[in-house]
Amino acid sequence: MxxxxxxLYYVNQFFGQIGGEDKxxxxxxxxEETVGPALGFNGLISEEGEVIGTIICGDxxxxxxxxxxxxxxxxxxxxxxxxxxxxGPAFNAGRYGMACGEIAKAIVEQLNIPAVTGMxxxxxxxxxxxxxxxxxxxxxxxxxxxxxxxxxxxxxKKIVKGxxxxxxxxxxxxxxxxxxxxxxxxxxxxxxxxxxxxxxxDEPFETELPMPVFDKVNPAEAIKDLSKATIALVTSGGIVPxxxxxxxxxxxxxxxxxxxxxxxxxxxxxxxTIHGGYDPVYANELPDRVAPLDMLKQYExxxxxxxxxxYFYTTTGTGTSVGNAMKxxxxxxxxLKEAGVDGVILTST
Amino acid sequence: MKLELxxxxxxxxxxxxxxxxxxxxxxxxxxxxxxxxxxxxxxKDIKVDIARPGEKVRIIPVKDVIEPRVKIxxxxxxxxxxxxxxxxxxxxxxxxxxxxxxxxxxxxVGFQEGVVDMWGEGAKWTPFSKTYNLVVDITPVEGxxxxxxxxxxxxxxxxxxxxxxxxxxxxxxxxxxTYEMESNALETKKYPDLPKVLxxxxxxxxxxxxxxxxxxxxxxxxxxxxxxxxxxLDGAVISGNCVAACDxxxxxxxxxxxxxxxxxxxxxxxxxxxxxxxxxELTTLEGxxxxxxxxxxxxxxxxxxxVIVSEEGYGNPDSDLVMICKRLENAGxxxxxxxxxxxxxxxxxxxxxxxxxxxxxxxxxxxxxxxVTLPPADKVIGNAESIATLAGGWDGALLEDGxxxxxxxxxxxxxxxxxxxxxxxxxx
Numbered sequence: 001m002x003x004x005x006x007x008l009y010y011v012n013q014f015f016g017q018i019g020g021e022d023k024x025x026x027x028x029x030x031x032e033e034t035v036g037p038a039l040g041f042n043g044l045i046s047e048e049g050e051v052i053g054t055i056i057c058g059d060x061x062x063x064x065x066x067x068x069x070x071x072x073x074x075x076x077x078x079x080x081x082x083x084x085x086x087x088g089p090a091f092n093a094g095r096y097g098m099a100c101g102e103i104a105k106a107i108v109e110q111l112n113i114p115a116v117t118g119m120x121x122x123x124x125x126x127x128x129x130x131x132x133x134x135x136x137x138x139x140x141x142x143x144x145x146x147x148x149x150x151x152x153x154x155x156x157k158k159i160v161k162g163x164x165x166x167x168x169x170x171x172x173x174x175x176x177x178x179x180x181x182x183x184x185x186x187x188x189x190x191x192x193x194x195x196x197x198x199x200x201x202d203e204p205f206e207t208e209l210p211m212p213v214f215d216k217v218n219p220a221e222a223i224k225d226l227s228k229a230t231i232a233l234v235t236s237g238g239i240v241p242x243x244x245x246x247x248x249x250x251x252x253x254x255x256x257x258x259x260x261x262x263x264x265x266x267x268x269x270x271x272x273t274i275h276g277g278y279d280p281v282y283a284n285e286l287p288d289r290v291a292p293l294d295m296l297k298q299y300e301x302x303x304x305x306x307x308x309x310x311y312f313y314t315t316t317g318t319g320t321s322v323g324n325a326m327k328x329x330x331x332x333x334x335x336l337k338e339a340g341v342d343g344v345i346l347t348s349t
Numbered sequence: 350m351k352l353e354l355x356x357x358x359x360x361x362x363x364x365x366x367x368x369x370x371x372x373x374x375x376x377x378x379x380x381x382x383x384x385x386x387x388x389x390x391x392x393k394d395i396k397v398d399i400a401r402p403g404e405k406v407r408i409i410p411v412k413d414v415i416e417p418r419v420k421i422x423x424x425x426x427x428x429x430x431x432x433x434x435x436x437x438x439x440x441x442x443x444x445x446x447x448x449x450x451x452x453x454x455x456x457x458v459g460f461q462e463g464v465v466d467m468w469g470e471g472a473k474w475t476p477f478s479k480t481y482n483l484v485v486d487i488t489p490v491e492g493x494x495x496x497x498x499x500x501x502x503x504x505x506x507x508x509x510x511x512x513x514x515x516x517x518x519x520x521x522x523x524x525x526x527t528y529e530m531e532s533n534a535l536e537t538k539k540y541p542d543l544p545k546v547l548x549x550x551x552x553x554x555x556x557x558x559x560x561x562x563x564x565x566x567x568x569x570x571x572x573x574x575x576x577x578x579x580x581x582l583d584g585a586v587i588s589g590n591c592v593a594a595c596d597x598x599x600x601x602x603x604x605x606x607x608x609x610x611x612x613x614x615x616x617x618x619x620x621x622x623x624x625x626x627x628x629x630e631l632t633t634l635e636g637x638x639x640x641x642x643x644x645x646x647x648x649x650x651x652x653x654x655x656v657i658v659s660e661e662g663y664g665n666p667d668s669d670l671v672m673i674c675k676r677l678e679n680a681g682x683x684x685x686x687x688x689x690x691x692x693x694x695x696x697x698x699x700x701x702x703x704x705x706x707x708x709x710x711x712x713x714x715x716x717x718x719x720x721v722t723l724p725p726a727d728k729v730i731g732n733a734e735s736i737a738t739l740a741g742g743w744d745g746a747l748l749e750d751g752x753x754x755x756x757x758x759x760x761x762x763x764x765x766x767x768x769x770x771x772x773x774x775x776x777x
Contacts, residue, residue: 079672167775177694178777181719181757181764183473188687188714188768189607189659195710196655197619198686208773209690209711212699250460251593251740252691252718252756266444276593276740277664278632279556281495285734318664319593319717319740319758321693 005049005160008082009038012096016056016153028057028072043116044153059095089118092140097125105129118148135174230343232309236317237349238275250276251319258326262310266294277318350439351529352579355522356447362481365775368516394488398730407726410595410735412453412463412499415510417446421517430565432507439579441639443518450480453506454731455487459682460740463594463761471723473587474763485509543621544654553661554629560589573628573644580611592662593740595763621766632667645676659687659767673706678707689764691711692716718756725751
């Protein structure tokens with residue numbers, strides 16, 4: 001690399017050598033020099049890179065005047081146009097961690113410039129930015145500075161050069177929560193046999209899939225008078241108009257569809273299933289077996305319910321990630337809420 | 350029971366005048382094979398092709414993969430109960446055309462069929478890029494209902510493997526693998542101090558393209574059942590072309606079940622391998638409770654100290670997996686589970702649809718939604734456009750230049766939950 005890559009550094013009032021808690025209210029400032037940890041960091045990358053300057057801001061000021069502080073900081077980043085931004089390390093300092101996390105995240109998301117920070121794993125700033133920013137795993141106090149900086153410098157070097165980062169435990173960063181498929185040197189059955197043997201012999205073993213923890217959803221309050229309620233029909237059973245006009249996937253859905261059923265008595269022969277997770281024969285004979293529009297319309301006629309909502313919503317449940325399912329749920333829920341729907345019949349398969 | 354798998358190493362497949370193996374080269378008379386398969390009046394047309402490791406060939410939509418074999422001693426040739434007369438399997442000598450496979454393709458039956466690439470990036474993701482594949486492309490007569498269509502192509506694959514397997518009848522094998530285990534009582538006498546281990550193999554049992562078959566019996570109809578591992582290695586269990594391509598247990602993988610083989614390798618050394626329990630994954634809650642209770646009861650009755658449980662498919666069977674685990678662990682039986690995961694294309698979602706705190710030892714065989722880009726093939730056997738409707742594909746997955754972008758979902762055997770392949774997941 002002929003030209004050195006440029007690093008912009010962010011620290012708080014303490015590490016910026018302005019002062020302690022009494023100076024936590026100071027406004028952000030920019031110095032074209034290496035202040036505090038930026039100095040040590042510069043020494044670690046000096047062969048190929050350089051720290052071009054340090055932004056300093058009081059922790060209280062940042063957290064209480066986020067908009068102004070962020071504008072100042074992002075303006076400096078735009079003006080100086082660094083190859084990468086480093087914030088912290090914040091160790092276990094909560095307000096500093098929040099600032100380091102939010103600033104790093106904003107720089108990645110808004111300016112598309114990579115950013116690296118360092119924190120103790122329990123710092124609240126971790127959850128703010130771990131999906132977007134690489135966070136070096138540090139000790140819980142500034143005594144760990146000497147260890148933290150080389151780890152951060154090594155990560156910065158790799159990112160700037162476009163090298164792929166290794167595993168979190170190898171590189172020393174906090175896992176981002178991405179479950180990535182890779183190859184093992186042993187087939188799965190062999191790994192299972194070894195894991196079981198370890199358990200039988202009371203030897204240490206490590207699961208490859210820690211059990212997920214689930215959200216709990218509180219049920220909505222009961223509908224007091226069904227005969228006046230508008231009920232919508234929503235399914236994850238992959239029931240779509242024949243021809244699948246919105247090209248919803250047969251597994252691992254990336255989208256949902258909605259179709260006007262206000263003029264129909266049943267889904268009937270115009271609909272079919274594209275769901276790849278169950279025997280489709282019986283659903284194709286009568287799609288209402290999966291999404292019972294026929295029964296709902298009958299209830300509407302009989303006055304059991306007030307009205308069937310005019311649109312029917314659908315997607316495929318099989319292999320669909322919880323992330324996508326949550327997104328679909330929010331999007332569909334928002335539309336139904338805005339349309340004044342009182343209740344939903346949600347069918348799975 | 351004592352079973353000899355006598356491997357004849359196959360190094361190439363060629364078309365020729367007769368069916369034979371000479372110096373590791375399998376020669377197949379195409380017309381004879383086609384004629385044999387067309388004896389089934391439900392079949393209108395058969396095409397046969399060859400795909401070799403390293404060739405820039407893509408096979409799609411693959412339904413099943415079967416290992417061609419012939420039984421030269423002992424009861425039952427082929428797949429008794431499914432394609433041949435019923436017989437007790439597990440004893441005898443089998444000549445195996447090791448390194449060859451019959452791969453069935455043809456008009457799509459469901460969404461659960463997949464792709465095999467023989468070279469490059471795609472080859473890494475499927476174990477069947479390493480076999481010499483005789484690809485049988487089946488066109489059924491018009492008007493078959495979907496269940497009959499599926500049964501027709503399933504049977505055609507089995508028959509093709511039996512037909513080809515005959516080539517090995519008189520050939521001396523390159524290696525002989527012997528699998529021998531007597532009654533549990535005798536084995537326990539031999540190895541009184543070794544921990545007793547069972548293998549619970551879950552079979553998806555949920556309708557069209559979602560059933561396994563045991564001696565021809567649909568797994569939907571059974572209570573969990575104990576079989577000798579030799580029976581499965583001898584062809585007792587076949588695929589109903591179940592579930593997504595990435596984690597369906599193809600017939601080939603039943604014939605070479607890697608959990609059975611890896612447990613067998615430890616038998617008498619570190620464990621006393623008691624046998625295999627085949628457990629159906631049903632759709633109803635009552636069914637799940639019944640089979641999970643029953644499975645745990647069998648494990649307890651047999652006195653297992655440890656159990657490996659493998660899943661087939663994902664979604665609702667995740668519940669069966671952790672329910673079985675919970676019951677076993679609560680009974681003091683240690684478990685190791687094998688499953689794949691649905692963590693989303695970005696890998697950021699929770700991996701399973703059900704959870705149990707007892708599941709502390711789990712092998713992950715990959716994220717089914719991991720997206721791969723497979724470069725264009727020189728030759729496609731089957732129909733490249735079918736990716737648009739397969740599980741793991743989408744409309745637009747096939748780019749104009751022939752590049753295929755898809756989830757591992759669509760790649761045969763990629764995330765095999767019997768741990769037949771090498772994929773795993775790391776947290777980044």
